[in-house]
Amino acid sequence: MQNLKNEILKFRDDRGWNHDHREKDLAISIVLEASELLENFQWKSSEEAAADTRQNIKEEMADVLIYLVQLADSLDVDLEDEVYKKLEKNNIKYPVKQGS
Structure with missing residues (x-):
């Protein structure tokens, strides 16, 4: 995750965008960007959307992650650590049901 974060921030900083991205x-x-991702699924089944607009779906997912990584950096949030904490919290909130 750190390498990806470094690449995203380098891309931003190389263009001088770090001061504009509040x-x-x-x-x-x-x-x-999440809305643009969702637009790929409008009026289609999940299977149709995945087949018809797969490349665009992947690009919109990447855009969401790019902005999320920048937001985490700006707020000094260790995103990877927070994901693990949230998974742990969700594991308690939504335990695996035995026998399912």
Whole structure:
């Protein structure tokens, strides 16, 4: 994850965008990119969307992650650590049912 984060931040910094990317704007961008991802599925089954727009789906997923990594960096959040903590919390909240 650290290598990916470094590449994303280098791309941003090489273009001088680090001063323009404020937390509010990054959060808005995450939602906008997630909406673009969702648009691939509108009026289609999941299977149709995956078959028809797979490349665009992958690119929109990448856009969401890119903005999320930048937001985490800006807020000094260890995203990988927070994901593990959230999985642990969800594991307690939603335990595996025995016999299913």
